[in-house]
Structure formats: C-alpha cells, structure tokens
Amino acid sequence: MKLVLDHIGVRVGRSMHLDDISLTLEPGSFNLLLGPTLAGKTSLLRLMAGLDHPTSGKIRIDGRDVTSLGVRGRSVAMVYQQFVNYPSFTVYENIASPLRLGRRLSAAEIDRKVLAVAEMMHIDKLLDRLPGELSGGQQQRTAIARALVKEADLLLLDEPLVNLDYKLREEMRAEMREIFARHTTTVVYATTEPQEALLLGGQAAVLDAGRLIQFGATLDVYHRPASVRVGEIFSDPPMNLLAVAIERRGSGVVRLSPDLSFPLPSHMRALPPGPCRLGVRASHVALAPSSPADIAIPATVELAEISGSETFIHGRHNDLAIVAHTAGVHSYRIGETVALHLDPQRLFAFDADGRLIAAPERQPGTVSGAA
Amino acid sequence: MKKIPNNRAWFLVLPVFVTVAxxxxxxxxxxxxxxxxxxxxxxxxxxxxxxxxxxxxxDRDLHEALQRQLLFSFWVLLIEVPLGIAIALALPVRGWLASLCLVLIALPLLIPWNVVGTIWQIFARPDIGLAGVAVNRLGIHYNYTAEPFDAWLTVLVMDVWHWTPLVALLCYAGLRAIPDAFYQAARIDGASAWAVFRYIQLPKLRGVLMIAVLLRFMDSFMIYTEPFVLTGGGPGNSTTFLSQFLTTLAVGRFxxxxxxxxxxxxxxxxxxxxxxxxxxxxxxxxxxx
Incomplete structure (x- = not known):
C-alpha cells in the first residue's frame, strides 16, 4: 500500500499540532517516525490510521483520496506503548479477535493463523493465559501478535517498546527487525530513541514540534542530518554544538577559542570564512587521541555520569560545553582538567540558520557509535 | 547460619492483637x-x-423480615448497580461540565440518613408531598402510609436515590482509569459500542464493581434509619427489615x-x-x- 500525505496540517484551537507535512510511504516499506515527545508522532499515526482527520491537506492510499475515510474503511493495525489487550480474553482469543470481526473465516483457518503468529512472537506456550497473568513483555508480544495476525495493509507502532525494561527491549528490537522484514505490510514505527532507529533501519522521518524536518533512508539521515535540530534529535546524548569561526589563513583555520585553533579539515574546505557551528557526536569525542591528526581540547570536568558500563563526561572549554562518551567505567573529579580529543574528519558544520553545510565522509561499513 | 529465635518479636504483634481484641x-x-x-x-x-x-x-416474624430483607437487597443491587454503571458511562469525560455533574450526583451521599428519611417522608406524602401528589394526580392511587406495597416501593426508591450515586462515582473512577489506547484499539478492530462495553469497560470495572456490590449489599442488608423515619416499619410489618426487627427484640421487648x-x-x-x-x-x- 502506498500512503501519501499531501501538505497535512492539524490545528487544534490556535495551536498547530502538525504543520504542513508531506510524506510518501512506499508499499511494503519500513518507516520510522523519530522525534522527541510532543513532536507529533502520535498525532501523525492517528491520522494515518483514520482515527483523526487533518484540518488541511489530503491523504491518499494507492492514489485514492481517503482524507475523510474513517478507521473502519481502512485496513490498519496499531500497537501502542501501553499494553492493550482484551482483559477477559485469553492470549489465543486476543490474537484471534481481529479475525473474528468482519471477515468470515473458518475455525481451522483462524487456528492456523493464530498459532503461526503466536509461534513467531514466542508466546505459543501462553495461549491459555489471560493478559493479567503475563509479564509486560509477554503482554506486548500478544498485542503485536494481534496486530500482525490482521495482515492489514498498514501497521502502525507507537513506541511499542518504551514501557519494557532494558533487557527485554534489546531482545525485542532485534526480533522486530526480522518480523518486519518478513512481512509485506507498510510499517510505520514511532520512536524517540536514535539507537532504536539505527537498529531498525528503513526510512526515517524526523519530526520536531509538529514539523517534518527530514525524511530519507535512516542511515543517510544519521550521516547527513539536514539541520542542527536533526543532529540533536538523532543522537543520544544530543550532538555537541560548538560555535566557532572559520578563518581564511593559508588553507584555512577553524578557531575554537582565542588560544585554540586547528587547520580546516578536508571536507570543510569549501566553506566560506565567518562564524559557523560545528557538530560532533559524543561518541566521537575521546579521552585519548586515536590518530595524530586529532585535536586536543583542554576542558574542565563539570560532571561525569556513569551509565551501565559507559561514562559520559561533561567538559567545558571556555564557553563551549562538550560531552564525551567513553566505554568503561571511569571516575573523574569535578573541576579536574582533561584533554578531549576530536577527530576533525568527524565534524559536521552548520550555517547560522542551522542548515548542514558540510558532513564527514561516510566511512564504509561502519555505523560506529550508534549511541 | 544458625537461626536465632527472638521472642521479643511477639511484642511487635501485641498492639494489633490488643486492638483487634x-x-x-x-x-x-x-x-x-x-x-x-x-x-x-x-x-x-x-x-x-x-x-x-x-x-x-x-420465629415466623423473623422469617418474614428475612424474606423482605433479601428481596429488598436483591432489588437494590439489581437496580443500583446497572443504573450506576449507566450514569457513569453517560457522564461527561472532562471539562467543567464533568466536575459540575460529579458534584450534583454526589449530593445525596452528603445527606444524613435520618434527613433522607425525613425528606422522603414529606416528599412522598399523598396530601402535601410533591411526588405523592403528582403521582396521585396522574391517576395512580398511591399512599405509602396505608398501602404496604407503596411503602415498600417508597423505601426502595429512596435507597436508589440515596445510594446509586456511590455506584456511579466508583464506576466513573474505574472508567477514567482505562487508557485511551484501549478505545482506539477497539475502534481499529471495528468493535461496536456494546463490544467495547462488554469486553473492555466491564472487565476493567471488575474491581470497583466488586467494592460497589459488597458495599451496597452490606448497607442495604443493614438498612435501619431511613425506613424507621419514613414508615416506622409499617404499615403492618411491610417495611420491617432485619435491623428493625432486631431493635424491637432487644430494645422494645428487652x-x-x-x-x-x-x-x-x-x-x-x-x-x-x-x-x-x-x-x-x-x-x-x-x-x-
């Protein structure tokens, strides 16, 4: 199913919930909606489902205008961040429920479909249980199975893994990718997490404050964020932004602070002199140099957070705040001076309006530092 | 590790024990x-x-009182629980109107039992009461001070008026606890309004309904003040429920x-x-x- 959103807007009272969104989802494609909370992901999903209707613009499915067509007239399935199942039905009945409504299928047919989906979601041993007797992960597996068994043309998932604990989330993410790869349904998957987006791949639509700010293959969006905002959203912790000046001396210099500058890296040669903003992901800021070309920035430690087996060091150089992400558990004293190393080849450059003007060369075969 | 018996632990249980005793x-x-x-x-x-x-x-009087009581509680549950659910479903979901409706509905709950009895005693009087006169004007003969059935019905209507709001409020709270996603999911499934009620709302209300049914059963089974004020158990014994029977036995006859x-x-x-x-x-x- 090909879904086209044509200049969609949703206005509630005086506020714009969605503002002029145009998006084309190809048949059988896997699409991510990436954005912070309140970006409009859920609103957009509801429009796609036909639960709400836009106040302006058109929605077309396979060329047919369905803007005012309600949810019953469309073939959609949806999974929510809450675990939504019928509380008084067993897992089997829950999965079978979409098959029993509307279409007339034989009991054997229903049985076959339910068992196949249950097996795929690894809940085939739990078919006699009630949702209340399942763990959160199993409840969400049931909800996803319910959505899959319907074989709808459009499958919408609204942050389905956000209420699961870390381990389960990792496990299900990996499974999800395989499940979607096996189906020909057009899938839209909303998430706030860059890591999840990278793992799932497909196309990514980045939303912010009700606007679509970039749409493209997920890896392309990651490697060439169109604006500062995309860089912030599609990076966890948000991309470090450094206000610098490019000076035209010799083959060019980037001035970070009065006493710190470095030669213009090759991918930024074409940039005009003047102020600009550099972006660098925390995972590309290291505590030890990885090559002689690295720039060492002296910084005072303001905070060192340990998260799992990783450490985030918040450093400050003059008025530049830089977050570095390193593997392993390290402890730093606040106020201590460290040297943060940047690889100049990994720098993004944005102009005064926040638009991308230079991006690092893609390094073949690696998506290093997905976080 | 050797387990050390600590008899002083009993002192911690003692306060509860004494209180319950x-x-x-x-x-x-x-x-x-x-x-x-x-x-x-x-x-x-x-x-x-x-x-x-x-x-x-x-005791034959007791048998009759018990039958009357069981019938009364049966009707109370049969009317108040479905009616309470219906009211809860019909109430607005949010906004100032919701708050206003909740306050209006909760009003009967704030009135003391004997005042409820007095209100209905006057309200239902066939000579001067608004309800009593109105019903008689409609051509229906109604006199709760003389007709056993009328008296019994008045007690039942009074209880429904007094206590259905409790069931409605409990159910309203229960309904508000159901996430919106459930209703959306049901719409996507193409479920009818009845299916939404039967398979989502009712199961989710099970907990509050249990409380509502238990409370309404216990209270209605122990009803005393309102019929005492309204009819004093009469005419005859037609509104003498178990509590009143017991009072007559213990206080009246000693x-x-x-x-x-x-x-x-x-x-x-x-x-x-x-x-x-x-x-x-x-x-x-x-x-x-």
Missing part, C-alpha cells in the same frame, strides 16, 4: 455470652445452650438472649453473602475459554 473479639464475645445463657443478673445466670437460637430460627442469638445469625448471613459475592466476581475474571 478490644474492637472486635471482646464485644462479639459478650453477644455470644448472652446468646447461650439466660442472664437475670450479674450472679444469676442459666446456661441454655442453643435454645435461643432455635427459638429465633422458628429479650436479650434471643436478640443476641439473632445478632450472631445476622452477622453470619452478611459474612456468607459477602463471601459468595467476592468469590463469584473474582472468578468471573478468569473464566477459561
């Missing part, structure tokens, strides 16, 4: 005392065994032995019914397919 066991034991002994004075008592129990159980025996029976009946309701509603939720 004073609040429940000791008062109950006095009743038990009176039910198995005929007591004439502090030093003059005769053990009579189950004689009082047998006496009370064979038959403490039979009254104590009956108190225990009364208590056991309520306990039994509550247990039945609890078990039934609990099991409704886990019916196998």
């Amino acid at each position: 004073f609040s429940a066991i000791i008062p109950l034991m006095t009743v038990v005392n009176y039910s198995v002994q005929d007591i004439f004075g502090p030093y003059n008592r005769v053990f009579v065994g189950t004689e009082f129990f047998e006496m009370v159980l064979q 038959d403490l032995g039979p009254a104590a025996a009956f108190s225990i029976i009364y208590f056991l009946i309520i306990l039994l019914f509550c247990w039945i309701f609890y078990t039934v509603i609990e099991n409704l939720g886990r019916a196998p397919r």
